[in-house]
Amino acid sequence: MTKPVYDALSLSLSYLFMALGVAIVLCGAAWARADRRARKAASEPSTEAVGYLKLTGGTSKRVSPKQWFPVPVEGTVGSARACDVYIPSAEIPGKAGRFTLTQVGMLFSPVGGGSVSVNGIAYRVPVLLDEDSRVEWGSLSFQLNLLDGARDLAAARITPPLSDGSTVEEEPSARRLFRLRRGSPLDSVESDESAETDESDESDEIDYPVDTDDADELTESAATDAE
Amino acid sequence: MARWDLRQRLVMLVMLFTFALGMLAMLHGAPVSGASTMYTADFTALLITIGLLAMIFIGAYLFPKWIGADPLLMTMMNFLCSLGVLVQYSISRGSGLYHALWYAIGSILMVVVSLAVRRVKTLRRWWPHLAILAAMLLIAPLFNTVNGAHAHIPIQRVTDAVTGRSIITLSIQPSEGVKILLIILLADMLSGHSWRPDSVWAMGFAVMCVGLLIAEDDLGTCVLYAMTALLMFFAATGSFTLLFTGVAGGAGSAWLVYQNTGKFRTRVEQWLNPFMRVMDDKGGVGLKGYQIAESLMALAAGGVHGLGYGIRDTFRWVPEYSNDFVFSVVCSQFGAVFALAVLAVYVVILFRGMRIAQRARRRFHALLAIGVTALIGFQTFVIVGGVVNMFPLTGVTMPFISQGGSSMLSCMMLMGILNGVYACADQDEQDARAILGQYSAVRSTFIWTTREVGG
Known part of the structure; x- marks a missing residue:
C-alpha cells in the first residue's frame, strides 16, 4: 500500500x-x-427491619437513653461501623455477633470467642432470642422487640395442640430446613470445657439452615396447600 | 435483560474498535526498505489483534464466570489496554510487542490477585514484614540514577558503540509495586476496630513511603502516594480535621521541596513559561519547557478528529512519547474528541470502583476499593494535567496505555484487587438473597402449619 x-x-x-x-x-x-x-x-427488601433493639439500661457516651436500633432479617451487630446494627459503644465488641431470623425466632450467634448475656445468662453459643429478650453487653442492656410479622414467625416455634390433645409433627423438610444449633443455659460459659469445645465448633459464619431448593420446594408446597 | 443487551453492545463496540485499529496497524506495517512511500502488510499486527480480541471476550464473559470479575470493569480496562498496545505498536513495533507481553502477564497476575483478595481476611501478623519489604524496595533504587532520578533499578545495560556511554535498556521501578503494598497495608490497618492505635502505624508507614520517594526525587509518585493515603484516611475516619491537616501538611511540604530542590523549581518554571526562549548549554536557543511545548503542539496538531493512526509526523519531536507523553500521541493521532472519550472511560472505571467500594460489606474490602480507585484516578489526573500543562509535569505513567512493565503489572494487579472486592460483594449479596428466600419460605411454612392445625 x-x-x-x-x-x-x-x-x-x-x-x-x-x-x-x-x-x-x-x-x-x-x-x-x-x-x-x-x-x-x-x-x-433486605433492608427491611423486622425488629428493634431498644436500650433499656446503662449509659454510653454516644448512645442516647432508650435509643432504638433497627434489626434487619439477617446481619451483624457490634460497635464496628461495618456492622448492620451499629451500636457505638466501647463496651460492645467490634463484631459482637450475627443474628438471623428463623422459624423459631431470632437466632443470635456470638462470634470471635465473645459471649453475650441473654436474660441474665451468659452464652458463647448460638441462642434464640424471644420477644422482649434482654440482651446485655457490659453495663448496656437492650430489649428485643420484633415487629408483627416476625412475632408471628417466632410464635410458630410452639406447635399448637390438636383437638385430641396430641401435637402436630412438623413437616419433615421444614425440620431439615431449619436444623439449628440451639444454645441452652447448659452451654453457658460456666463450663470452661464445653465452652472451649463450642468455641472451636463455632466459626464466624453460621451454617445457614436454608437450602435454596428446599426453600423453593416449601414455598411451592405451601402454595399448593393454600389452593 | 437490558443489562445483558448493554453488555453485548459494549463488548461488540470495543471489539469493533480493536479490530478496525488492528487492521489499520496491519496495513501500516513497516516501510519497505529503499521505498519510503510503500508499506507492506504486517501479520504480527494481525496476530496481536486476534490476541486482543480474545482478551476482550475472555474479560467480558469468561473472567466473570471463573473469578467473579466485574464485566464492565474488565471491558473498559481491556479497551484501554488494547488502545495502549496498538498505540505503542504505531510508535514502534518492539514497543507494541513489549506492551502486549506485559499485558498478558498482567492478566495472569490480575486473576491471582483477585482470587487472593477473596481469601485474605486480615494481614495483621504480616504488617512488620510487609512494611520492611516496602522500605527495602524503596531504598534499593537510591543507589542508582536513571533519567535523573533514583526511582529505577537497572537490570540490563548496553554500551553505545559510538559514544561509549552506558545505556539502560531494562529497569524496574519498585515504587510501582510498593503502591499496592501501601493500599493493602493502609486498608488493613484502618479497618480494625481499634483504629486509633492502628492508624498511628498507618500514618507512620505512609510518611515513611513519602519520605523515601522524596529522597528518590520521584516527586510524581510521591504526590500519588500522599493523595491516596490522605483519601484513605479520610474514608476510614471521616475526619475533616485530618483531611485539612493533611492537605496543609502536603502544601507545606511542597513549598519546602520547591525552596530546596532545583529540579522541582525548574518544573514549576517550565509549567509557567513553557514557550520562553532560553540559551542551552551549547549556545543555541531553545524553549524553556521544551517537553511541554512539544506536547502542546502535538495536541494542537491533532485537532478535533486527529491526523490518523500511524501518522508519526506530529509527535516525533515529543520527548518520552511512549511513556509520560503518550496522551499527546493519542490526541495527535485520534483527536480531541476521542481523547476526551478515553478520559471518560477512566471516569467510568472510577465511578465503578467507588460503587464497588460502596457495595463491599467488609471495611477492609471497602478501603481497598477506595484506595485502588483513588490511585488510578489521581495517576490519570496528574499525568493528563501535566501533559496539557494544567499543573507542573511529573513523571508518572498513564494507566494501561503508557509503556512500562512495572506500571502495567501494578495497574493490572490493582484491577485484580477491585475485581476481588467485587466478587466478595457479589457473594455477600447472594447470601443475603438466600436469607431473604429463607424468610419467604418460613412465612410459607408458617401458613402451611397453621392451616393444617386449623383443619
Whole structure:
C-alpha cells in the first residue's frame, strides 16, 4: 500500500474511531447506571427491619437513653461501623455477633470467642432470642422487640395442640430446613470445657439452615396447600 | 435483560474498535526498505489483534464466570489496554510487542490477585514484614540514577558503540509495586476496630513511603502516594480535621521541596513559561519547557478528529512519547474528541470502583476499593494535567496505555484487587438473597402449619 492511500484511509477511519469512542463511553455509562438500578431494586427488601433493639439500661457516651436500633432479617451487630446494627459503644465488641431470623425466632450467634448475656445468662453459643429478650453487653442492656410479622414467625416455634390433645409433627423438610444449633443455659460459659469445645465448633459464619431448593420446594408446597 | 443487551453492545463496540485499529496497524506495517512511500502488510499486527480480541471476550464473559470479575470493569480496562498496545505498536513495533507481553502477564497476575483478595481476611501478623519489604524496595533504587532520578533499578545495560556511554535498556521501578503494598497495608490497618492505635502505624508507614520517594526525587509518585493515603484516611475516619491537616501538611511540604530542590523549581518554571526562549548549554536557543511545548503542539496538531493512526509526523519531536507523553500521541493521532472519550472511560472505571467500594460489606474490602480507585484516578489526573500543562509535569505513567512493565503489572494487579472486592460483594449479596428466600419460605411454612392445625 502506498503512503498517500494509507494516509487517506487512516484519516477517514479517524472519524470512525471518534464515533466508536463516544459510543463506548455512552454504552458503558448506560450499563453502569442500569446495573446500579437493578442492584438497588434487588437489594431493597433486605433492608427491611423486622425488629428493634431498644436500650433499656446503662449509659454510653454516644448512645442516647432508650435509643432504638433497627434489626434487619439477617446481619451483624457490634460497635464496628461495618456492622448492620451499629451500636457505638466501647463496651460492645467490634463484631459482637450475627443474628438471623428463623422459624423459631431470632437466632443470635456470638462470634470471635465473645459471649453475650441473654436474660441474665451468659452464652458463647448460638441462642434464640424471644420477644422482649434482654440482651446485655457490659453495663448496656437492650430489649428485643420484633415487629408483627416476625412475632408471628417466632410464635410458630410452639406447635399448637390438636383437638385430641396430641401435637402436630412438623413437616419433615421444614425440620431439615431449619436444623439449628440451639444454645441452652447448659452451654453457658460456666463450663470452661464445653465452652472451649463450642468455641472451636463455632466459626464466624453460621451454617445457614436454608437450602435454596428446599426453600423453593416449601414455598411451592405451601402454595399448593393454600389452593 | 437490558443489562445483558448493554453488555453485548459494549463488548461488540470495543471489539469493533480493536479490530478496525488492528487492521489499520496491519496495513501500516513497516516501510519497505529503499521505498519510503510503500508499506507492506504486517501479520504480527494481525496476530496481536486476534490476541486482543480474545482478551476482550475472555474479560467480558469468561473472567466473570471463573473469578467473579466485574464485566464492565474488565471491558473498559481491556479497551484501554488494547488502545495502549496498538498505540505503542504505531510508535514502534518492539514497543507494541513489549506492551502486549506485559499485558498478558498482567492478566495472569490480575486473576491471582483477585482470587487472593477473596481469601485474605486480615494481614495483621504480616504488617512488620510487609512494611520492611516496602522500605527495602524503596531504598534499593537510591543507589542508582536513571533519567535523573533514583526511582529505577537497572537490570540490563548496553554500551553505545559510538559514544561509549552506558545505556539502560531494562529497569524496574519498585515504587510501582510498593503502591499496592501501601493500599493493602493502609486498608488493613484502618479497618480494625481499634483504629486509633492502628492508624498511628498507618500514618507512620505512609510518611515513611513519602519520605523515601522524596529522597528518590520521584516527586510524581510521591504526590500519588500522599493523595491516596490522605483519601484513605479520610474514608476510614471521616475526619475533616485530618483531611485539612493533611492537605496543609502536603502544601507545606511542597513549598519546602520547591525552596530546596532545583529540579522541582525548574518544573514549576517550565509549567509557567513553557514557550520562553532560553540559551542551552551549547549556545543555541531553545524553549524553556521544551517537553511541554512539544506536547502542546502535538495536541494542537491533532485537532478535533486527529491526523490518523500511524501518522508519526506530529509527535516525533515529543520527548518520552511512549511513556509520560503518550496522551499527546493519542490526541495527535485520534483527536480531541476521542481523547476526551478515553478520559471518560477512566471516569467510568472510577465511578465503578467507588460503587464497588460502596457495595463491599467488609471495611477492609471497602478501603481497598477506595484506595485502588483513588490511585488510578489521581495517576490519570496528574499525568493528563501535566501533559496539557494544567499543573507542573511529573513523571508518572498513564494507566494501561503508557509503556512500562512495572506500571502495567501494578495497574493490572490493582484491577485484580477491585475485581476481588467485587466478587466478595457479589457473594455477600447472594447470601443475603438466600436469607431473604429463607424468610419467604418460613412465612410459607408458617401458613402451611397453621392451616393444617386449623383443619
